[in-house]
Amino acid sequence: MKMYLIPDFVFDSIYEITPAFFQEHGLRGMLVDLDGTMASSRAPLPPETVRPWLDSLQAAGVRVLVLSNNKESRVKRFCEPLDVPFLHRAVKPLSRGFRRGARALDLPIRQIAVVGDQIYTDTFGGNCVGATTCFVRSINRNDLWISMRHQLEKPFISMGKRKRRRDRP
Numbered sequence: 001m002k003m004y005l006i007p008d009f010v011f012d013s014i015y016e017i018t019p020a021f022f023q024e025h026g027l028r029g030m031l032v033d034l035d036g037t038m039a040s041s042r043a044p045l046p047p048e049t050v051r052p053w054l055d056s057l058q059a060a061g062v063r064v065l066v067l068s069n070n071k072e073s074r075v076k077r078f079c080e081p082l083d084v085p086f087l088h089r090a091v092k093p094l095s096r097g098f099r100r101g102a103r104a105l106d107l108p109i110r111q112i113a114v115v116g117d118q119i120y121t122d123t124f125g126g127n128c129v130g131a132t133t134c135f136v137r138s139i140n141r142n143d144l145w146i147s148m149r150h151q152l153e154k155p156f157i158s159m160g161k162r163k164r165r166r167d168r169p
Contacts, residue, residue: 014053018057027112031126040139122135
């Protein structure tokens, strides 16, 4: 039985998600969250480290789309310098945003990794539509509300880590 709140993979940051990861798992696309995942929710522009990471994925043929619940002005300002497509107000965890993202990437959802820092939106929504889910620790982890949310997410993150150890040959 699929446990919708348990991520398929757990990473400390997006930078651990490499082109080799996509190739190894038969994935061709990525729907990636913005706030807390690629940058702090307070950062209006992408950190310098994001572009080389995205470039390496795209050079390996990985199709990338930023999928955010935030408003258009925030997501557009962040994504334009990276020249990466985006969908704003995705209403995660509802399936509509994930399905729109898959259509925009022109890929079946089973070939897409959903990458995000929230179990209850990114992981849950991605699992519900059949994507591969990748949880990353939030960049905003020092924020009080994020810290409180993380306490509720901890059991699911731990189960995701154990799941991977069990699945290894």
